[in-house]
Amino acid sequence: MAFSQTTFSGSDSHPLLDGLNADQRAAVLATEGAVLVLAGAGSGKTRVITHRIAWLVDQLGVPAWQILAMTFTNKAAREMGERVGHAVGGQSRDLWLGTFHSVGVRLLRQLAGWAGLQPSFSIYDTDDQGRLLAKICKAQNIPESHYKPKQFATFIDRAKNRCLGPDDPRLHEQAYGVFEKKALAVYAQYERDMRLANAVDFGDLIMLPVSVLAKEQEVCTNLARRCRYVLVDEFQDTNFAQFELLKYLTSAHNNLCVVGDDDQSIYSWRGAEVGNILSFPQMYDPTTVIKLERNYRSTSTILKASTAVVQGNRNRHGKVLWTEAGDGEPITLAALPSDRDEADWVARTVELLRGQVKLSQIAVFYRTKACSRVLEDSMRRFRLPYVLLGGMKFYERAEVKDALAWCRLLVNPDDSAGFLRAVTSPKRGIGDTTLDAVQAHASRANLSAPAAARDLLRRGEGGRNRDKLAAFFHLIDGMRDGLDQLRANQVGERVLELSGLRKSLKDEGSPESQDRLENLQQLLAAMSEHADSADEPTLRSFLENVALVADVDALNADKERMALMTMHSAKGLEFDVTFVVGLEEGLCPHANVINESARDGRDLEEERRLLYVAMTRARQKMHLSYAKQRRRFDGLDMPTQPSRFLQQVPRELVQVARIHDWRSTSSWGAGGDVTRPTVASVVRTGTWGQPRPTPLTGSLLSPQQRAAGPADDVPVIDRSETSGGFRPGGKARHTRFGLGQVLDVAGYGGEAQITVNFPGYGVKKVVARYLTPA
DNA sequence: GACGTGGCCGTTTTT
DNA sequence: CGGCCACGTC
Numbered sequence: 170m171a172f173s174q175t176t177f178s179g180s181d182s183h184p185l186l187d188g189l190n191a192d193q194r195a196a197v198l199a200t201e202g203a204v205l206v207l208a209g210a211g212s213g214k215t216r217v218i219t220h221r222i223a224w225l226v227d228q229l230g231v232p233a234w235q236i237l238a239m240t241f242t243n244k245a246a247r248e249m250g251e252r253v254g255h256a257v258g259g260q261s262r263d264l265w266l267g268t269f270h271s272v273g274v275r276l277l278r279q280l281a282g283w284a285g286l287q288p289s290f291s292i293y294d295t296d297d298q299g300r301l302l303a304k305i306c307k308a309q310n311i312p313e314s315h316y317k318p319k320q321f322a323t324f325i326d327r328a329k330n331r332c333l334g335p336d337d338p339r340l341h342e343q344a345y346g347v348f349e350k351k352a353l354a355v356y357a358q359y360e361r362d363m364r365l366a367n368a369v370d371f372g373d374l375i376m377l378p379v380s381v382l383a384k385e386q387e388v389c390t391n392l393a394r395r396c397r398y399v400l401v402d403e404f405q406d407t408n409f410a411q412f413e414l415l416k417y418l419t420s421a422h423n424n425l426c427v428v429g430d431d432d433q434s435i436y437s438w439r440g441a442e443v444g445n446i447l448s449f450p451q452m453y454d455p456t457t458v459i460k461l462e463r464n465y466r467s468t469s470t471i472l473k474a475s476t477a478v479v480q481g482n483r484n485r486h487g488k489v490l491w492t493e494a495g496d497g498e499p500i501t502l503a504a505l506p507s508d509r510d511e512a513d514w515v516a517r518t519v520e521l522l523r524g525q526v527k528l529s530q531i532a533v534f535y536r537t538k539a540c541s542r543v544l545e546d547s548m549r550r551f552r553l554p555y556v557l558l559g560g561m562k563f564y565e566r567a568e569v570k571d572a573l574a575w576c577r578l579l580v581n582p583d584d585s586a587g588f589l590r591a592v593t594s595p596k597r598g599i600g601d602t603t604l605d606a607v608q609a610h611a612s613r614a615n616l617s618a619p620a621a622a623r624d625l626l627r628r629g630e631g632g633r634n635r636d637k638l639a640a641f642f643h644l645i646d647g648m649r650d651g652l653d654q655l656r657a658n659q660v661g662e663r664v665l666e667l668s669g670l671r672k673s674l675k676d677e678g679s680p681e682s683q684d685r686l687e688n689l690q691q692l693l694a695a696m697s698e699h700a701d702s703a704d705e706p707t708l709r710s711f712l713e714n715v716a717l718v719a720d721v722d723a724l725n726a727d728k729e730r731m732a733l734m735t736m737h738s739a740k741g742l743e744f745d746v747t748f749v750v751g752l753e754e755g756l757c758p759h760a761n762v763i764n765e766s767a768r769d770g771r772d773l774e775e776e777r778r779l780l781y782v783a784m785t786r787a788r789q790k791m792h793l794s795y796a797k798q799r800r801r802f803d804g805l806d807m808p809t810q811p812s813r814f815l816q817q818v819p820r821e822l823v824q825v826a827r828i829h830d831w832r833s834t835s836s837w838g839a840g841g842d843v844t845r846p847t848v849a850s851v852v853r854t855g856t857w858g859q860p861r862p863t864p865l866t867g868s869l870l871s872p873q874q875r876a877a878g879p880a881d882d883v884p885v886i887d888r889s890e891t892s893g894g895f896r897p898g899g900k901a902r903h904t905r906f907g908l909g910q911v912l913d914v915a916g917y918g919g920e921a922q923i924t925v926n927f928p929g930y931g932v933k934k935v936v937a938r939y940l941t942p943a
Numbered sequence: 944g945a946c947g948t949g950g951c952c953g954t955t956t957t958t
Numbered sequence: 959c960g961g962c963c964a965c966g967t968c
Contacts (some may be wrong), residue, residue, distance in 0.1 A: 241958090270958055295957090372958050438956065539954050559957085600944040634944095719958065737956050759955050779956080802954060804959045 185220050185227065185256065189213075196426075196459045197221045200229065200398070203453030204426040205446070207502045209375050210475070211466025211743070214428050219249055220399055221426065222264065223256035225398055229828075233263035234897040235332025235397035235598040237418065241741060243268055244722040245402065269411050270717050273374030278807050280388065283381040285356050289581045289709060291368040292716035292942040296570075297586035298322055298370055304608065305358045311351060318415035324352040325359060329372025330408040330440030335360050365617045366585040375410040382417040386864055393421035403741065404429030404449075408440035425453065432484050435737060435779045437771070444579065447486070464490045466743055471787050474818045479781040481817050482774045503794040503826035507806065508540075508751070511796040512547035514828070519553055519731060519791065522746060528554060530745035531731040534783040538751065539802065554730035558720040558738045568674065568685040569692050571595075573715065575664045579649050580709045592641055595673035599641070603634045644668070657711040658696035665689055672916035738784040747781070752812040793818070794826075833910050901940040902927050 186194050196206045196217045207695065208214035222238060225231040240246040246266040254261040267275070274292070281288040293301070302318035333340045336359040344350050363369065369377065382389040396418045401407065404427035407415075419425040427449060430461050434443045450456040464472050469492050476490060501518075505511040515533055522531065533544055538559055548555045563569060577587035592599055604618075611621035619642075621759045622727040625632075626639055648663055655663075665671040671689065699714060700706035721738055732744070736757075751757060757780060762772035784791060798806045901911050901923060909925040 268958070351954095374958085379945060435956075436958095439958080537955050596945070598944065602944075717958070735956065756955090775956095800959090802959070 183228070185224050188462070189216070190458055190463060192461050192463070193217050194221075197224050199459065200225060201424060201459045201823045203423065203449070205449045205456050205458045206426065206428040206461060207446075207458065207486065207488060208428050208430055208461040209464060209488050210223045210430065210433065210782070211464040211472075212461035212490070213463075213465050215245075215249070215252075217461065218402060218428060219252040221400065222249075222253045222261075226253070226257045226260055231398060233257075233260045234265065235395060235873055236400075237265040237272070237396050237398070238270075238400040239267065239272060239402065241268065241403040241406065242721050243271065243717065243718050244719075244724065245741060246271075247722075257379065263359050268717065269407070269414070269712075270371060270374045273378055274713055274717065276378040276392075277369065277374060280378055280381040280385075281318070281387065283385055284377040285364055286369065286377075287367050287581070287583075289367065291366070291577050291581045291584045292374070292713065293366075293368045293586060294716060295322070296565075297368075299528065300586060300589075301362055302355065302359060305355050305362070308612065309351070309354060309358070311355070315350060316351065320348070321352055321355045321359075324349075325356050325370075326372050326730060327440060328356065329370075329376045330410050332376050332410045332413055334376075334380070344808040348355050352786070355475070365373075365583065365611070365615065365620075367581050367583040367588070367617070372410075375408075375414055379410055379413045379417065382414075389417050390421060397422045398424045399426070400426070401427045402429070403433075405434040405443055406436040406439075406441040408442055409445075410440075412445050423453075430488075432482075432778055433740065433782050433785075435593050435740065435782055437775055443484075449693070458695070460488060462490050463487050464492040464494075466788055467492065467785065468494050468789060468820045470496050470498065470500060471784065471789075471791050472821050474500055474791070475781055475784040477819055478784060478814055478817045479777060481814070482777050484771070484774060498790045499824040500822050501790075501792040501794075501826050502815070502818070502823045503792065503796060503828065504811070505796045505828065506798065508543050508796040508799040511750055511794050512543040513551075514794065514826075515544065515792075516547040516551035516553055520551055520750075526745050528729045528731045529726045531747070532739070532742070532786065533731070533748040533750060534736045534739050534786070535733075535749075535751050536736055536759060536779075537751075538735055539731055540756070541735075541736065543800075544750070548731070548733070554728075556724065556728070556730050556732050558724065558732065558734035562720065563688070563691070564718070565713050566685075566688055568670070568688055571670055572661070572664060572668075572692055573687055573712070575645075575648075575668050575670070576661065576708055576712060578645060579660065579664070580673065580712060581653060582645075582649075583620055585611070588617075588619040588622070591645075591668070592638075595669045597641065597669075597765065598637050599634050601832050603632060603638065606632060623806055653707060653709075655708070656697070656700040656706045656719070657708040657902070658700055660708045661693050661696045665693070665906040708775040736779045739781050739786050743786050743788055745788045746790045746792075747783075748792045748794065749783045749796050750797070752780075752798065752815055753791055754807065754812055756799070757812050757814065777814060777938060780812075793823075881942035901935075 186197065189197065193213060193216065196204070197220045199222070206214065206217065208217070208444070218238065221744050222236055225236055226233055236244070238249060240249060246268065250261060250264060250266050253264065265272070277284060277286070277290070280289050281290060299318050299322060302321050303313070306313060306316070306318055306321070309813055328334075328337075328340055335353060344353055344780065363373075382392070399415065399417065399419050406429070415425060427446070429446045431443055431446055434441060434446075437443065440845050447904075450458060467475075472490055472492050503511070503514055505514050519531055521529075535541065535544070541557055541559070545555070545557060564573070571590060573588035574587040574594070577584045578591050581587070589604060592604070607618055607622045607625065610616070614621060614624060618626060622638055623642060626635060626642070629635075644667060648660070648667055652660060671686065674689070696708070696711050700710045703710055703714070720734070721742070724732060724742070736749075755763065758773055758776035762776055784793075795811050795815070796809060798808050800806050900908055902908050912924040912926055924938055925935055925940070
């Protein structure tokens with residue numbers, strides 16, 4: 170290697186190294202070979218990565234196009250580009266920055282031929298995938314009552330994460346059960362249909378490049394030569410397929426730097442393998458291992474509390490994070506009567522903070538998306554500007570999807586999903602009968618749906634709707650003219666006008682259709698913006714982007730509004746003030762993993778890491794809260810127990826919010842008017858500027874408190890009282906099975922899994938709400 | 944074929 | 959409670 174860090178030994182004063190600690194410098198300077206950076210939460214890893222790239226370009230003279238950096242989100246990639254640009258100027262434009270999926274698309278465009286695709290391939294979203302799977306299930310006589318298409322989607326996704334195609338013997342060896350056998354058949358058909366439609370799914374974006382690179386030595390070598398330095402952020406959340414891809418990309422130069430934190434691995438359900446980071450040094454030998462353990466983000470109070478929680482896990486490397494920051498504010502812990510009160514309490518507290526903290530520096534984290542609704546309600550009532558990540562995305566709106574369907578079909582004439590949507594919107598007298606015939610012909614003749622439709626027309630078999638169908642294709646073909654020369658927004662304009670989408674909304678004339686028209690206009694604006702800023706101004710490039718944007722990508726600190734998001738979305742972000750809500754058994758940890766015998770309690774450990782991720786987002790002040798009763802999706806209020814994780818938060822770091830006279834929310838908002846709730850008082854919630862509380866000592870749950878029974882504001886987990894009166898040894902009645910003996914209770918509330926032995930029927934696992942205690 | 948209504952089912956987490 | 963789907967009617 171022409172350059173190595175030894176060239177610079179002794180010269181440790183350089184603008185790019187200033188302000189970095191010794192470990193961070195080491196991570197910047199260890200440019201050659203395999204490097205594993207174990208970066209604790211808030212340890213300045215983004216800084217390290219950007220400085221490292223800048224160092225490569227500026228000091229080692231590496232051409233930017235020889236550097237590939239993978240991030241977890243597009244937003245992170247964008248920011249990284251900006252920050253490197255700051256340090257090294259215009260050269261940074263040539264860097265290859267992106268998420269695994271965006272890198273995958275780019276590769277696949279080039280490798281399309283080897284993968285059996287046209288470069289104009291479409292990327293199916295979850296929705297398209299679900300529809301296709303539903304169709305396949307129907308065709309294979311798999312009743313939806315038995316297996317849902319979603320389950321097959323999960324199966325396929327898991328297979329692809331492991332780079333296993335439908336014919337892979339390893340997959341067949343593992344097909345033990347009925348479901349797996351059926352799933353394999355569905356998978357095989359799914360792949361056939363996807364290829365006919367010249368379409369790929371998210372899993373393909375990694376798996377297909379891998380399979381091409383595995384087979385085509387020369388292609389692989391050429392590509393790998395270009396990837397002289399490869400960096401990967403959030404490495405703990407990479408899956409097998411992604412690691413495979415990395416191996417091929419780095420096979421020429423072997424300069425791979427991965428950065429991650431095993432304590433923040435929260436995507437195992439998506440196939441992420443912590444093993445990738447744990448066994449990295451064995452796979453790449455020798456590996457330079459650097460630990461970043463100094464936290465620059467949070468107060469020591471927040472850091473201690475977070476650490477205490479994650480220390481409950483047995484399977485971890487065990488870093489020791491430290492900080493020189495002061496104690497700062499105590500953590501506020503609040504127990505609210507109900508979920509709605511909790512949401513109001515958040516709103517109320519934010520209101521009190523206004524003026525002291527920018528709204529964009531405040532975030533609320535929750536375990537499931539369902540929790541967002543109550544919060545949204547409260548933010549609206551309190552008139553607090555907010556942004557909700559993971560809500561109904563702009564690109565998920567019906568009218569936008571309609572327009573995009575047309576666009577997709579223009580770019581990829583075989584896009585079956587796009588065709589099926591476009592041909593019925595706006596309504597043109599083509600319905601299920603015609604489309605069923607088209608699909609039947611498609612599978613008979615091995616054609617994509619649009620190709621099959623054209624084929625029927627050619628043979629004069631279009632049925633009664635021949636003319637309508639012919640007119641549709643005439644329209645499409647006309648629009649396709651000059652596609653690659655036009656900017657995305659120009660094509661978009663053409664689509665809106667000629668498809669009749671705009672007209673049909675105008676004709677409707679309702680207030681909602683007005684909104685929808687505006688959304689379409691917004692879509693054009695987004696296309697235009699893309700055409701201005703992206704590498705390629707084409708519609709194809711725009712569609713690619715649409716398919717791969719994440720919610721977080723839209724997060725914008727310039728806008729003065731607080732953020733609501735799931736704990737998963739919080740990864741990689743930081744805020745001055747945070748709220749972690751819904752800390753209840755069944756929610757966090759989630760009910761689905763509470764019977765921890767499954768997978769050795771590994772799921773439970775992931776829940777704990779998830780909370781750790783959420784807790785380590787705060788710079789200055791953290792609020793933890795739970796509701797004593799939470800409304801279920803069916804409208805029933807269920808009693809809850811505080812999360813077991815709360816017990817691990819050292820009591821001396823916490824100030825319990827005293828909540829007096831918290832008015833019941835039942836009468837609010839009845840008149841339809843926006844009414845301000847009257848909140849009697851919130852005292853001593855540790856808002857800024859208030860005197861420090863007297864530190865409390867001992868653990869959050871002292872034995873005395875446990876013995877004394879639940880004090881009003883102190884979380885106590887009483888495991889003797891489980892769900893709705895069910896306890897092992899007791900009796901339960903089921904409408905069909907009659908009376909039985911309860912063997913086991915897992916979970917809480919109406920969703921608890923109760924194991925019951927019914928005489929004559931045997932042992933059944935039943936959800937609590939279908940049972941009555943007897 | 945388009946549109947309305949009633950029944951049912953459901954909530955982890957996401958690129 | 960609310961969204962989606964299957965079914966029924968025009």
